[in-house]
Amino acid sequence: MTETSQSVQQNIYKPAIMKIVARHDEAPGVKTMRVEFQNPTDLELFKQRYRTGMFGLYGVYGEGESTFCVASPETRNEYIEFTFRQSGRVTSALANADIGDVITFRGPYGNRFPIEQFYGKNLIFVSGGIALPPTRSVIWSCLDQREKFGKITIVYGARTVADLVYKHELEEWGKRDDIDLVLTVDPGGETPDWKHRIGFVPTVLEQAAPSPENCIAVICGPPIMIKFTLISLKKLGFDESNVYTTLENRMKCGVGKCGRCNVGSIYVCKEGPVFTAAEVSRMPQADL
Amino acid sequence: MVIGYKPGTTADRRRPHFIRTPEEADQLVLDSACITNLSGYLVSEGLLSDEKAVAIFLKPDGIRSINILAAEAQLNIDQILILGFDINDNQVTALEGEKVEEFATLIESIKEQAPDALKNPLLEKIEGMTPKERFTFWQKEFSRCIKCYACRQACPMCYCRRCIVDCNQPQWVNTSSHTLGNFEWNIVRAFHLSGRCVGCGNCDRACPVNIPLRLINAKMAQEVLGSFDHFAGMSHTQEPVLASFKKDDSETFIL
Amino acid sequence: MTRILQSDNLDKCVARWREAGLTVIGPVKNESSSSYAAVEKAAEFDFSLIMPDRSIKELFFPQTEPMLQYTIKKQRIDTSDFTPPPEKRIIFGARPCDASGLAIDDPLFGWDYKDNFWFQRRDTTVIVTIACTKADDFCMCTSLKLVPDSTKGSDVLLRPLQNNKGWQVEELTDRGRDAFNEIADLLQDGSEPAAPTAVVAEKFNLDTCVAWLQKPENFESTFWREISMRCIGCASCTFLCPTCHCFDFQDEGDTYSGIRRKNWDSCSFALFTMHTSGHNPRATQSARWRQRIMHKFNYFPGKFNVNSCSGCGRCSRQCPVDMGITETLQAISTLQP
Numbered sequence: 001m002t003e004t005s006q007s008v009q010q011n012i013y014k015p016a017i018m019k020i021v022a023r024h025d026e027a028p029g030v031k032t033m034r035v036e037f038q039n040p041t042d043l044e045l046f047k048q049r050y051r052t053g054m055f056g057l058y059g060v061y062g063e064g065e066s067t068f069c070v071a072s073p074e075t076r077n078e079y080i081e082f083t084f085r086q087s088g089r090v091t092s093a094l095a096n097a098d099i100g101d102v103i104t105f106r107g108p109y110g111n112r113f114p115i116e117q118f119y120g121k122n123l124i125f126v127s128g129g130i131a132l133p134p135t136r137s138v139i140w141s142c143l144d145q146r147e148k149f150g151k152i153t154i155v156y157g158a159r160t161v162a163d164l165v166y167k168h169e170l171e172e173w174g175k176r177d178d179i180d181l182v183l184t185v186d187p188g189g190e191t192p193d194w195k196h197r198i199g200f201v202p203t204v205l206e207q208a209a210p211s212p213e214n215c216i217a218v219i220c221g222p223p224i225m226i227k228f229t230l231i232s233l234k235k236l237g238f239d240e241s242n243v244y245t246t247l248e249n250r251m252k253c254g255v256g257k258c259g260r261c262n263v264g265s266i267y268v269c270k271e272g273p274v275f276t277a278a279e280v281s282r283m284p285q286a287d288l
Numbered sequence: 289m290v291i292g293y294k295p296g297t298t299a300d301r302r303r304p305h306f307i308r309t310p311e312e313a314d315q316l317v318l319d320s321a322c323i324t325n326l327s328g329y330l331v332s333e334g335l336l337s338d339e340k341a342v343a344i345f346l347k348p349d350g351i352r353s354i355n356i357l358a359a360e361a362q363l364n365i366d367q368i369l370i371l372g373f374d375i376n377d378n379q380v381t382a383l384e385g386e387k388v389e390e391f392a393t394l395i396e397s398i399k400e401q402a403p404d405a406l407k408n409p410l411l412e413k414i415e416g417m418t419p420k421e422r423f424t425f426w427q428k429e430f431s432r433c434i435k436c437y438a439c440r441q442a443c444p445m446c447y448c449r450r451c452i453v454d455c456n457q458p459q460w461v462n463t464s465s466h467t468l469g470n471f472e473w474n475i476v477r478a479f480h481l482s483g484r485c486v487g488c489g490n491c492d493r494a495c496p497v498n499i500p501l502r503l504i505n506a507k508m509a510q511e512v513l514g515s516f517d518h519f520a521g522m523s524h525t526q527e528p529v530l531a532s533f534k535k536d537d538s539e540t541f542i543l
Numbered sequence: 544m545t546r547i548l549q550s551d552n553l554d555k556c557v558a559r560w561r562e563a564g565l566t567v568i569g570p571v572k573n574e575s576s577s578s579y580a581a582v583e584k585a586a587e588f589d590f591s592l593i594m595p596d597r598s599i600k601e602l603f604f605p606q607t608e609p610m611l612q613y614t615i616k617k618q619r620i621d622t623s624d625f626t627p628p629p630e631k632r633i634i635f636g637a638r639p640c641d642a643s644g645l646a647i648d649d650p651l652f653g654w655d656y657k658d659n660f661w662f663q664r665r666d667t668t669v670i671v672t673i674a675c676t677k678a679d680d681f682c683m684c685t686s687l688k689l690v691p692d693s694t695k696g697s698d699v700l701l702r703p704l705q706n707n708k709g710w711q712v713e714e715l716t717d718r719g720r721d722a723f724n725e726i727a728d729l730l731q732d733g734s735e736p737a738a739p740t741a742v743v744a745e746k747f748n749l750d751t752c753v754a755w756l757q758k759p760e761n762f763e764s765t766f767w768r769e770i771s772m773r774c775i776g777c778a779s780c781t782f783l784c785p786t787c788h789c790f791d792f793q794d795e796g797d798t799y800s801g802i803r804r805k806n807w808d809s810c811s812f813a814l815f816t817m818h819t820s821g822h823n824p825r826a827t828q829s830a831r832w833r834q835r836i837m838h839k840f841n842y843f844p845g846k847f848n849v850n851s852c853s854g855c856g857r858c859s860r861q862c863p864v865d866m867g868i869t870e871t872l873q874a875i876s877t878l879q880p
Contacts, residue, residue, distance in 0.1 A: 011624045012656040013610050013792070013805070019618070061613040061620065062794050062801050087819045089456045102620045223822070249824065250816050252792050255656040258808070259789030260816055262834075263824065264762070265842040270655070284762040287824050287834075296865040298680050303865040304773040324864070328775070333827075432576055434597075434606050434807070438777035442863045454814055463793050464607040464804050494863035496779040497596060498575035 012255060015059055015104035016042040018080065023099055026165040027158070030130055031095055032071070032083040035103060047077045049108055052115060052141040053134070053246065053274040056107025057254050058082060060093035067251045069273070070108055071133035073140035080105065083133040083165060109254040110273050113138050113218070113244060122150040124210045126229050128201050128221030129158045132165050134246045134273075135220045139173075146178055153180040153210050157201040160189030182208050202228040205236075212237040218244045219277075223288070230277055240278035247272050247280070247288070263287045291329055291344040292371070293322040304329065318345065320378040325488035327353040328444035331362050343369040348383070348398055349488040351391050352521025353444040356484055358388070359526050362447055388524050399519040406487070406506050406513070414503065426471075432497040433470040435463070439477065439501055442494035445484045452476060474504065482508040483529030486521050547733035548701065548726075549709040553635075554585040556726045560633050563725050565669075568602065569636040570595045579634060579641075590636055593679050594855060598785035599634065599641035603664045604648075606782070607806045610660070610792070614800045625802075627660055633669040633722055639693040639700075640684050642672045643853035644785025646696030650847040651788055660805065669722040672697035673710065678741040681856030683869050686747050689854055691740040699723060702737035711737050746869050747876040749840075749850070755875050756841040762833070766878065770871050771832035773864045778809035780858035780867065781835070786851045789815070810834050836871055 018035035026032050037043035052074045059065035066088070072081035086095040097103055115138070123142060127135040135156075142149050154173060158164045164183070174181045184197035184204040197204050201221065210217075217238055219229050226245060233243055249261035249268045261268040264284040266275075280288075294305035294315040302321045306329075307313050327350045330336060346354065351370060358365045365388050372383030372391065385391055398405075414422055437453075440446040453461045453473060461476055462469035485505040492502040512518045518529040548556070557567050561583070571580040572589045578597040582588060609625040645665065652661040674692035675682075684691060694700050698719030701710035712730060714720045723730070755761055781787040791808035795801050808815060811831055817823045825831045843851035852868060859867025 010626065010659050011611065012658060013803075014622060014624060017620050017622070061615060061803070062796055062798050064792060064794050089459075091819070092457070100618055102615075102618055104620070104622075248818075250818055252790070252808075256654060257651060257656075257658060257788065258791070259810060259838070262838070262842065264837075265845050267846075284759065286763055286830065297859060297867075297870070301865050306772050329773075432578075434782045436778040436782045436809070437812075438775075438779040438863055441775040441777035462795060463791070464795060464806050466607050469607070490863070494775075494777065494779070496783055496861040500575070 013106070013253070015057070015065070015106040016046075018103050018105045020097055020099050020101050020103065021079065023097075026083060026167070027130075027163045029086045029095075030083065030163075030165055031086070032081060032133075032165070033094070033097075033103075034072075034079050034081045035105065036079050037105075038102065043078070046080075046108065050074055050077050051108075051112035052137045053112040054108035054110045055254070055269075055273055056080070056082070056105050056109065057251070058084075058090075058094060059104040059106070060090060060097065061104065063093040064090045065104070065106065065252070066090040066094070067248070067254065069134040069137065069246065069248075071137050073137045073144060074112075075141055075144035083130065085130050106254060109269055111271065113141070113274050115141055118142070118216050119148045120150065120214075122152070122210070122213075122215040124153040124155065124215060124217045126155045126201060126205055126217060126219040126221070126233075128156070128225040129163060130165060131220040131222065131225075132156055135218055136166060136169070138218050143179075150214065151180065152178065153182065153208065155182045155184070155201060155205050155208060157184035157186070157197075157199075157204060158189070159186045161185055161191045161194055163189070180208075200228070201225055202232040205229060206232045209236060212239070212242070216242050216244065220246055233277075240281060241276050243277035244274060245277060245280060246274055289335075289340070289342050290316075290371075291326050291342065292316050293318060293324075293326075293345065296321075318373060318380055320375045320380060322373075322380075323347075323375070323489070324493070325350045325353060325444055325486075325490050327357065328442070328447070328490070330354070330368065331357060331444070331447045336363055336367055339364075339367065341367050341369055343371055345371045345373060347374055347488075348372070348391070348394060349486045350444075351388060352395060352398075352486040353488065354388055355395075355521040355524045355526065356445065356486070356528075357447070358524035360528060365524050392523060395519075395522055399522065402509075402513060402519055406510050408503065408506060410500070411503050411506060414507075426474075427467065429499050430470040430474055431467065432499060433465060433474065434497060435465040435469070435473060436496060438494040438496060439491035439499075442490040443481070444488070444490070445481055446477075452480075474499075474501075478504045478508055481505055483512040483516070483518050484520050485509055544732045544734055546712040546730045547704070547709050547735060548712050548730055551708070552726075552729045553588075555729055557582065557585045557635075559726050559729070560722070564631055565722070566630050566632045568632055568634045579637070588636055590673065593675075593677065593682070594638045594641065594857075596783070596857075596861070598644065598783055598855065598857060599637055600644065600648075600785045600787075602632070602634065602668070603645060603661055604788065604790075604807075607804050608660060609802045610805050611803050612801070613796070613803070615798060627663045629663075629667065631667045631669075632664075633671060635671045637670050637672045637697065638675060638855070639672050639691060639695070639697070640682075640689065640853040640855035641785050642670050642696035643684075643689055643693055644696070644855070645670070647786045647847075647849050647851055647853060648788050650849070651843075654846075669698045669718050670696065671699040671701060671719070671722070673701045673703065674737075675741040675743075676703050676738045678743045679856075679860070681860040681867075681869065682741070682743050682854065683746050683856050684854035685743040685745050686749060686869075686872070687850060687852055687854035688749060691743055695853075702740075704735045705738045706735055707738070709735075711735075743854075747872040749872070752872045752875045753840055753844070755878055756837060762837075766874070767833040768827075768829040770874055771829040771866070774811075774828045774832055774866055775864055776811050776813065776828050776831070777863065778807075778811045779861050779863065781809040781811055782807055783857040783861055785853055785855055785857075786839070810838070832871075836868070839868070840872075 017038045022034035057065040252258040256270040290307040293302040577595040652658040698716045700713040839851040
């Protein structure tokens with residue numbers, strides 16, 4: 001029995017070992033890392049299971065584990081990319097890890113974006129700040145099979161220009177003529193040479209005014225942005241069942257046992273993290 | 289609001305009771321089973337933030353707790369009305385006064401009796417042990433600890449928004465409930481309560497596995513009294529013993 | 544005619560099981576506290592306890608347990624597993640509520656991902672339950688639709704004899720039969736009647752409570768704040784509970800080697816759900832108490848078709864401020880549905 005299959009069958013809390021192969025500073029305190037599986041069996045299992053939207057627990061032994069989405073798409077499943085803000089014990093340790101260092105990964109866990117159901121439809125992605133990573137995995141999943149979708153619009157904003165993540169990809173998306181990219185920063189967050197919008201994401205979204213006709217919206221951002229974006233989408237005529245988002249709750253086990261992540265009766269780690277806005281609105285709002 | 293007691297599940301139990309309407313006063317009881325020190329509720333989030341007065345039933349130990357909380361700037365004593373009582377031989381007697389200052393003489397007399405009152409046969413037995421025997425004794429007692437932190441939560445003095453065991457950068461105290469972690473927790477708590485514990489027994493009674501926590505705190509109280517003539521909760525302006533220093537201190541590391 | 548185990552023979556049974564390699568565990572009281580603990584002789588058992596202070600849970604899900612060990616060398620990590628000790632055990636004298644508690648948590652530890660720290664111990668432990676002939680003011684199994692002689696989660700059920708000199712034996716599973724085959728010659732046939740089971744008054748109507756809990760508008764009822772005002776936010780109710788299963792992971796060691804542990808954690812603690820950002824979905828004690836009640840009687844049954852409570856009453860019995868599930872559900876059952 002190989003080490004990996006043993007870990008799956010015997011100790012569900014045993015992580016896979018990953019090597020950091022690339023590391024990128026995105027914004028102040030925000031980093032992206034690309035990691036590769038050290039054990040081929042672990043990689044095979046990941047490739048079988050991973051679908052865009054799922055998350056994992058990334059860890060540094062001696063410090064613990066932290067939950068982030070997998071920011072790379074299922075169409076590129078030879079590696080994992082994840083983006084995080086350095087803020088606690090584990091993220092500080094991760095931030096200190098360098099190329100060549102090894103970290104741990106458990107997952108992929110949770111549900112997925114039903115991307116096949118988006119075929120033939122127009123897509124609008126709305127996200128803010130450090131919440132672009134979960135949206136980004138969906139964006140690339142779609143861009144990697146671009147012909148299957150209609151019009152693609154991306155609305156992305158951050159507090160300041162410096163806080164925008166994936167700047168090199170934003171540049172790439174901006175150059176493509178099959179993507180409508182709308183970038184914005186909060187008033188006061190612009191630099192002298194900022195050529196894009198200035199304003200809050202929901203306002204900019206309303207100005208962009210995407211048609212709800214045959215359109216799916218994917219929104220990720222801080223709770224306050226989500227709240228107002230949902231109002232804007234409603235104004236634009238979007239049905240809640242065509243709006244997707246992800247919930248990010250504190251997790252320890254990732255597999256429905258440790259008791260932390262539930263919102264009402266929903267175990268975010270197993271039934272989420274991907275939900276439609278209709279599903280979220282049925283949850284007890286005070287528990288979010 | 290009035291904070292008092294109401295009947296509990298069984299005849300010997302009393303529950304903390306928060307009275308906001310005249311009808312709620314109907315359930316109020318005061319008898320020899322009302323032993324819980326209620327003063328910790330005063331520092332629970334939001335209770336005093338409206339700056340309205342709160343009346344609270346307190347035994348002398350509870351009044352001393354109020355003094356410490358005020359001395360440590362956790363509450364404004366002007367907001368507190370004391371409904372003082374004492375229990376002797378299962379009899380409840382009312383205490384005169386409603387402001388902490390009015391109980392100063394009473395607390396002074398309690399201090400005078402403290403050297404005797406803090407004596408305890410088991411404590412003396414433990415003091416008679418060799419260090420190794422003592423270690424074994426506490427190891428056995430602490431082995432039952434499950435780190436539910438009922439001792440901390442029940443203690444009026446444990447008001448920290450973030451307890452040291454909940455700090456993880458760095459992780460000062462092991463969170464695991466094994467021998468080392470249990471020792472660390474209980475010893476850290478004993479130190480943090482030195483010169484602050486009034487011996488109300490809330491922790492001891494709250495402990496679901498009956499660790500004799502009161503012994504540790506009584507021992508620390510004896511030490512602080514003997515070494516510094518400090519008796520916790522004498523007044524609302526008393527200097528905290530472990531947070532004050534004297535220039536003529538014999539220890540060179542002080543200054 | 545039923546099979547009888549005489550109390551006088553119990554010491555021989557204990558010896559026999561121990562010779563067969565079983566660790567024998569049962570209710571034990573020392574001066575200040577009681578628990579299910581390993582014994583060498585039957586005299587160490589205390590069957591007079593209503594139930595031990597600490598529930599049976601800790602024998603399957605210890606308060607702290609190593610999960611894996613790591614060593615880190617230059618750009619290389621080695622992880623090795625800890626597995627629960629492979630010892631075979633027999634728990635003699637479990638209470639029906641404790642045994643039920645284990646059965647309640649089985650689906651939780653088994654859905655999709657099987658937690659073998661739990662199941663390895665479940666698979667190697669024989670549970671011999673003694674029906675209750677007495678109860679205290681806090682017992683509430685009947686309110687949870689269980690009974691003082693419930694067989695749920697047990698491998699063998701014993702009913703105390705009326706003459707108090709032994710037990711009627713009811714083998715329930717193959718595992719139980721195997722363990723009792725070891726001592727078959729120490730059992731007798733007899734007709735001594737069993738003592739009546741304890742009378743446990745029904746304290747609330749569970750269906751009424753569940754109906755109230757399931758109504759979405761009651762999630763934000765002021766009831767939650769009122770009922771939990773005196774909660775001090777300790778974890779004694781959850782840690783003593785035979786079915787509360789929440790846990791935390793904790794690494795102990797340094798950058799080069801150490802152990803990752805699984806530790807009990809509690810929904811009562813403010814930090815339990817706190818996000819790194821500082822946002823806390825359950826920011827108040829009342830939200831946390833609501834979570835505990837909702838989880839036990841609404842969410843858990845929604846997932847696993849069983850309430851996450853076996854009615855042992857420890858939460859109320861040991862609460863420093865005399866709260867607990869009983870009081871809350873009693874109060875709910877008087878509310879308008």
